Amino acid sequence: xxxxxxxxxxxxxxxxxDRAAAAALAxxxxxxxxxxxxxxxxxxxxxxxxxxVLWEQGEYFLPxxxxxxxxxxxxxxxxxxxxxxxxxxxxxxxxxxxGTVEGDIHDIGKNLxxxxxxxxxxxxxxxxxxxxxxxxxxxAEEVGAGMICLSxxxxxxxxxxxxxxxxLRDRGLRGKYKVLVGGAxxxxxxxxxxxxxxxxxxxxxxxxLAKSLAAxx
Ligand code: B12
Numbered sequence: 001x002x003x004x005x006x007x008x009x010x011x012x013x014x015x016x017x018d019r020a021a022a023a024a025l026a027x028x029x030x031x032x033x034x035x036x037x038x039x040x041x042x043x044x045x046x047x048x049x050x051x052x053v054l055w056e057q058g059e060y061f062l063p064x065x066x067x068x069x070x071x072x073x074x075x076x077x078x079x080x081x082x083x084x085x086x087x088x089x090x091x092x093x094x095x096x097x098x099g100t101v102e103g104d105i106h107d108i109g110k111n112l113x114x115x116x117x118x119x120x121x122x123x124x125x126x127x128x129x130x131x132x133x134x135x136x137x138x139x140a141e142e143v144g145a146g147m148i149c150l151s152x153x154x155x156x157x158x159x160x161x162x163x164x165x166x167x168l169r170d171r172g173l174r175g176k177y178k179v180l181v182g183g184a185x186x187x188x189x190x191x192x193x194x195x196x197x198x199x200x201x202x203x204x205x206x207x208x209l210a211k212s213l214a215a216x217x
Contacts, residue, residue: 001028007043010075014047015054017067019074026078036079036086037119040112041204044075048108072108076115083119094214097140098149099127100183101160106153109183112203113149120207122147122214133164140177147210152183161186162194178213182206 001009006025013021022044029039051068054060060068096117100110107129118124125143127135140148152158161181168174178197181190191199197213200206 010043011047014044014068014071015050017071019071022071022075023078026075030082036083048072069108076111080115083115095123095143095145096147096149097125097136097145099131100129100151101157102132104152104154104157105129110151113206116203116207117210133160133167136164147178149180155185158185165195
């Protein structure tokens with residue numbers, strides 16, 4: 001299948017919550033040696049974005065959302081190891097600790113950012129979702145990370161991004177880490193307000209930002 005045939009099918013598989021199709025299409029892309037970042041960006045992401053719109057329009061409910069999230073995971077389970085394999089040996093970006101903050105179980109966007117950072121040459125330590133704030137700091141200290149990436153999808157949990165920055169400050173560690181924030185309710189203005197080092201609206205922009213921060217820009 002050509003890219004122009006694959007991409008809409010990938011999007012459709014996510015919208016339909018079809019795990020088997022999502023994974024099979026990903027395997028096809030891997031077999032063809034396609035640029036997997038482009039595959040994620042142009043194939044799968046438009047699908048999950050459409051799911052978000054259908055949910056907001058009241059056409060999709062929790063069961064559909066969960067199926068779509070599972071389909072996204074099935075595709076990324078094929079793509080992630082391949083991205084890692086293709087980038088083995090080149091980790092010039094430094095170490096990054098990433099997770100979705102305490103109280104928040106949304107992890108699709110965070111997983112995309114983690115995959116793209118990994119593919120972009122960073123050594124990524126993904127703590128998962130609903131991560132206690134102390135764990136971000138403990139892990140960053142443990143692995144000698146230079147960056148902490150915090151995802152939050154709820155207006156009630158984005159405040160944990162602010163809290164984490166406060167905790168770093170209280171422990172005299174604020175200067176040691178670049179803190180990046182993201183997720184649907186976050187914005188550049190929010191990042192400035194809470195004293196984060198940066199905000200990016202999607203995974204591709206997140207990699208660009210992380211690279212420029214890692215380079216000391
Ligand atoms: C899928 C989904 C779910 C799934 C999550 C599955 C999963 N494993 O993640 C399920 C069904 C479990 C779910 C549950 C809930 N959800 Co929900 N969910 C969504 C939905 C439809 C899509 C989110 C998504 O995956 N988007 C696709 C990804 C690719 O986009 P993204 O997450 O924004 O990530 C991108 C960028 O933001 C950025 N990014 C993300 N993280 C980071 C981090 C950094 C550092 C950087 C730089 C960038 C970055 O890059 C990503 C990739 O491009 C949104 C609606 C929406 N439009 O966002 C609601 C939404 C987020 N959910 C919402 C709600 C209310 C809930 C529930 C509370 C519902 C309930 N009553 O139980 C629960 C939350 C439970 C909890 N404690 O967390 C609300 C939040 C409202 C608010 N303002 O707070 C939303 C906005 C829907 C709505 N309009 O009401 N949800």
